[in-house]
Amino acid sequence: MTPRLIALDIDGTLVDAEENVSAAVHTAVQDALAAGAHVVLSTGRSVFGIGRIIDKLALKGEYGIASNGAVTFTYPPIEVVSAVTFDAGEAVRMLLEHVPDALVAVEVVGRGYRVNRLFPTGEITGEMWQQPVDELVAEPVTRVIIRDPSASAEEFIELAGKLGLRGTNYFVGYTAWLDLAPEGVSKASGLAEVADRLGVSPAEVLAIGDGRNDVEMLAWAGRGVAMGNAPLTVQGVADDVTETLERDGVAVELNRWFSRAGWPQR
Numbered sequence: 001m002t003p004r005l006i007a008l009d010i011d012g013t014l015v016d017a018e019e020n021v022s023a024a025v026h027t028a029v030q031d032a033l034a035a036g037a038h039v040v041l042s043t044g045r046s047v048f049g050i051g052r053i054i055d056k057l058a059l060k061g062e063y064g065i066a067s068n069g070a071v072t073f074t075y076p077p078i079e080v081v082s083a084v085t086f087d088a089g090e091a092v093r094m095l096l097e098h099v100p101d102a103l104v105a106v107e108v109v110g111r112g113y114r115v116n117r118l119f120p121t122g123e124i125t126g127e128m129w130q131q132p133v134d135e136l137v138a139e140p141v142t143r144v145i146i147r148d149p150s151a152s153a154e155e156f157i158e159l160a161g162k163l164g165l166r167g168t169n170y171f172v173g174y175t176a177w178l179d180l181a182p183e184g185v186s187k188a189s190g191l192a193e194v195a196d197r198l199g200v201s202p203a204e205v206l207a208i209g210d211g212r213n214d215v216e217m218l219a220w221a222g223r224g225v226a227m228g229n230a231p232l233t234v235q236g237v238a239d240d241v242t243e244t245l246e247r248d249g250v251a252v253e254l255n256r257w258f259s260r261a262g263w264p265q266r
Contacts, residue, residue, distance in 0.1 A: 062074070
């Protein structure tokens, strides 16, 4: 298989906490593009938080997947192609019964978030508007974030599993950060939509990621590769494990398939 579509997670895969992209990763992505592969950013971030990464990688004329698969878009300029919404009211109220002090954010596609209280600086991007929880979930939404700085990721995993959260899909981050998405929606469903639009089969897709929200995407792709810094549960569903972010894992994997001159190599 020579990949025709490369799906790349952003945080912990392409960039570090300061959004730095290494020279090796930048070169490897450009080589893949030169060879004719499509490079699709596939992230839990909102559309608003992706523009800087597009610029850093010098990407043009590609599709992107945001909000864990609920939003697909094209760029530049960024234009939303599709957005899947759901009624999050029941799930949010159920969670708040157990974590009443949690921060809640509802995505406003392309602009920012409506929140019950302001999130710490840098945790979410775009504008923030404060509203009561009942107003936040009064209409269908693409994404909800539940954040409890006093809890652990493991506690959130246990809580989400215990509650069931009917009618939603959910993803737990490295901290007590819970993303709610429409039922059946994940990076895999967003990637399937993009691949269909581009005429690419799942077998021709290479996906690379490091987070729990990448599991479905790594399992769906013809070749799913986990970063070396990914949790063992994520590595366990992947076809292979590359190096860590610090050791340019994305470049290591892409260089298996694309030479620096831009021609496929096996």
